[in-house]
Amino acid sequence: MNTAEIESLYNQFVLPTVTRIPVCLVKGKGSRVWNLEGREYVDFFPGWGVSGLGHCHPAIGYAIKDQIRKIVHISNNYLNLKQAELAEVISEKSFPARLFFSNSGAEAAEAAIKFVRRFGSETGRFEIITMKNSFHGRTYAAMTATGQEKVHKGFQPVVPGFHYADFNSLDSVKRLVNEKTIAIMLEPIQGEGGIHVASREFMSGLRRLCDEKNMLLILDEVQTGMGRTGKLFAYQHYGIEPDLMMLAKSLGNGVPIGALVVNSKIKQEVLTAGTHASTYGGNPMVCAAALAVFKTIQKEQLLQNVERLGKVLEERLLEMRAKFPIIREVKGMGLMRGLELNVPGQVYVDRAREKGLLINCTQEKVLRIMPAITISKKWLDRGLHILEKVFEELG
Numbered sequence: 001m002n003t004a005e006i007e008s009l010y011n012q013f014v015l016p017t018v019t020r021i022p023v024c025l026v027k028g029k030g031s032r033v034w035n036l037e038g039r040e041y042v043d044f045f046p047g048w049g050v051s052g053l054g055h056c057h058p059a060i061g062y063a064i065k066d067q068i069r070k071i072v073h074i075s076n077n078y079l080n081l082k083q084a085e086l087a088e089v090i091s092e093k094s095f096p097a098r099l100f101f102s103n104s105g106a107e108a109a110e111a112a113i114k115f116v117r118r119f120g121s122e123t124g125r126f127e128i129i130t131m132k133n134s135f136h137g138r139t140y141a142a143m144t145a146t147g148q149e150k151v152h153k154g155f156q157p158v159v160p161g162f163h164y165a166d167f168n169s170l171d172s173v174k175r176l177v178n179e180k181t182i183a184i185m186l187e188p189i190q191g192e193g194g195i196h197v198a199s200r201e202f203m204s205g206l207r208r209l210c211d212e213k214n215m216l217l218i219l220d221e222v223q224t225g226m227g228r229t230g231k232l233f234a235y236q237h238y239g240i241e242p243d244l245m246m247l248a249k250s251l252g253n254g255v256p257i258g259a260l261v262v263n264s265k266i267k268q269e270v271l272t273a274g275t276h277a278s279t280y281g282g283n284p285m286v287c288a289a290a291l292a293v294f295k296t297i298q299k300e301q302l303l304q305n306v307e308r309l310g311k312v313l314e315e316r317l318l319e320m321r322a323k324f325p326i327i328r329e330v331k332g333m334g335l336m337r338g339l340e341l342n343v344p345g346q347v348y349v350d351r352a353r354e355k356g357l358l359i360n361c362t363q364e365k366v367l368r369i370m371p372a373i374t375i376s377k378k379w380l381d382r383g384l385h386i387l388e389k390v391f392e393e394l395g
Ligand SMILES: *Cc1c(COP(=O)(O)O)cnc(C)c1O
Pocket: 103, 104, 105, 106, 107, 109, 135, 136, 137, 138, 187, 191, 192, 220, 221, 222, 223, 248, 249
C-alpha cells in the first residue's frame, strides 16, 4: 500500500475527528522519523509530546519486551509488582503520595475530579475552578474542565460545577471562590493553550489560597512532566507542591499510561474499594515501560540535557525573532517552547514538513516546539536550521 491508498482507507473507514496530515510515519529512531516512502524528518513534536525519550529508545523497548514475556496484563485486584515499584518511584521523586493509574491524561483528570468531589462531599463542596485556555482532555468532565469554548461547542450540557479563571490572575481566581469551591486545577505551563508559563506569584498565591480555604490544588503535568522543563515535574521550579498531580503522555514514552498522584489530604477512607477503577490502568507492561523511563532520565542525565539544550533552543529562537518580525514572542521553558507569530502558523508547519521538520501549531498562531529530551545538539541544530529556512522563505 502507498500513502494515497492508506489515505483513501482513512477517508472511508476512520472518523475525521482530528486534523489529518497526509504522511504515513512507519519508523522512528531518537529524534528522527521516516515515512512510508523512506523520507526522513527531524521530529520536534514526537508523538504529541508522548515520545519524550525519542522514538524507540532501546531501554524502553527492552523493558517492554522483558515484561511481555512474563505477563502482559493482570486484573487490578491482584498485586502487581511493577505498579507497586512505579508508585513508589513517582512518590519518591515528587511528594509523599499514593497513586491511581489510568490509561491516558483525560482519565487522570477524571480521577482527579472524582476524587476531589468525593473529598468535598463531606462538606457539601463540589465546585472546581480551572483556567481559560486550559486543556485537560476530551472525556466529559475533562472536557468541561478545559476552559475553551470551542472544545465544548455542540456538547452541551457539560458537567456542572466548573468555573473558569484568567490564567496568571490570582484576583480572577479569588473572585470565583465561594463556600462550594473544593479545588483549583491548572497546568504549570498551558500547552494546547499556547505555551503560557504560570508566574511564580500566581502559583504561590494559589497554594496559599488553597491552604487558607482548605481547597485542593490539582496540577496537570501531563505535558510538562517527565523532565520536559528541566525539572522532573514543572511544579518543582516554583517552590510549592500540589495536592494532586496528573501525569500521562511521556510517562510511558508511547505505551498508554496515566497516573494521578494524591497526597495525604484525601484520606484513605474517602477512596475506599469500589469508588473508582480502570481495567487496564497501570498493567504490568505499561508500568515496566514507565519504570524504564524514570531510570533512563536518571542514567542519561536527561534533566541536564534539557537545561543545556533548552538554553540553546531559547537563544536560537530569540535570534530568529530578532531577524524575522513575523515572530512576536518566544515563550516557554526548557524543551517546551512556543513561537507566537503575528499571522496564522499552519503554513509554517506545512512548509517545515515539506523541508523535513515536524512541528505543531496551537491556538492558530503559536508554533509549538517540544523535541525529545534525549535530543542531541546535532539534531537540534539540524531542525532549527530548517525552521530558519522556513522563515527566510515565508517571511
Ligand atoms: C494531552 C493532555 C491531556 C489529555 O491527555 P490524553 O492522554 O489525550 O487524554 C490532559 N492535559 C494536558 C495538559 C495535556 O497536554
